[in-house]
Amino acid sequence: MKLVSYTVDLPGTFGPQGKLAALVTLGGEQRLLPLAALSNWAIHNVAPDELRDRSIAAFAPPVTMLDLLDRGYGVTIEGQPDLMPDFDPLADVRALLGLHADLSASDPTLARQLTIASGMVRLLAPLPRPRSVRDFYAFEQHVRTARAQRGQEVAAEWYEIPVFYFSNHNAIIGPEQPVHGPIDSDELDYELEIACVIARPGRDIAPEDAASFIAGYTIMNDWSARDLQRREMRVGLGPAKGKDFATSLGPMLVTPDELESRKVGDGIYDLAMTARVNGEERSRGNLKDIHYSFAQLIAQASRDAWLYPGDVIGSGTVGTGCLLELTAGKGPYLQSGDQVELEVECLGTLRNQVT
Secondary structure, eight states, X not given: OEXXXXXXXOTTSSSOEEEEEEEEEETTEEXXXXXXXXXXXXXXXXXXXXXXXXXXXXXXXXXXXHHHHGGGEEEOTTSSEEEOTTOOTTHHHHHHHHHHHHHHXXXXXXXXXXXXXXXXXXXXXXXXXXXXXXXXXXOHHHHHHHHHTTTOOXXXXXXXXXXXXXXXXXXXXXXXXXXXXXXXXXXXXXOEEEEEEEOSOEESOOGGGGGGGEEEEEEEEOOEEHHHHHHHHTTXXXXXXXXXXXXXXXXXXXXXXXXXGGEEETTEEOOEEEEEETTEXXXXXXXXXXXXXXXXXXXXXXXXXXXXXXXXXXXXXOTTOSHHHHTTTOOOOBOTTOEEEEEETXXXXXXXXXX
């Protein structure tokens, strides 16, 4: 499945209405299928026995991505997750898409009426407001190059544990949205990454169990103000304001089953990753070169701590995946008006313009 969050600007409202949809192809055209609208149509037009046979729940449908992921658990009076370990929050979506596929064969006109042309909406980040964002440092080439620029070897500890920092989960932007760099920075950089989204709560997750906690994968751009970051890191803490202003996610969340043919290990896929600035290719790498798999990243993130639906786990920058690496830290860096495109096989293209 390929899931997106989108907005429609409605007259008389105070802002865009974010909604959850699946991408479907009808007659060779990719369109958005709003899941809440499809669920409401099914509840009112499909016999209860057929809904039950298809395992479609006859209750309020999810409106946002977080609504969907949150359906699998509650919270106990002690404040801990009330787990439903066998619950798959995406099962309803699969059942609804199966219903729509059958409808496309029996009544293609109606099936199309339930969808929206992609040009009629504006995509948000797949998860516009994640619960948290942990960004790891998991590609050896990036680590080795960045440290060599400072005259340092890769720390021995890097090979012992995957390390992350917490980014600003309230500064998420989606595809085609402008990026505003910090006003006191002259060294704005992109970072070519992939992220996964957590599907259900878990703590102390073993690497061999991690796959069942992944809702899907998306492209991530960890925008960085290198001059601010460099100054902060000399203090021995951070990154902070050098990363605080923006992180791009998108254009869609792709479920793991869509990537099965590219799988080369637990949480490792053969996916080419490229970055372009103003149409010129600057970076090229592959997810299969990651040192720590997403299974290992999830195991580390969940050690002695709960992960929740809607948490984002970033891979860190792929080798050559930023201007810091490509220019030995000397620049030139991004300028106002530059368009940055991050493309990952099977995950789409994430495009933003610097303003």
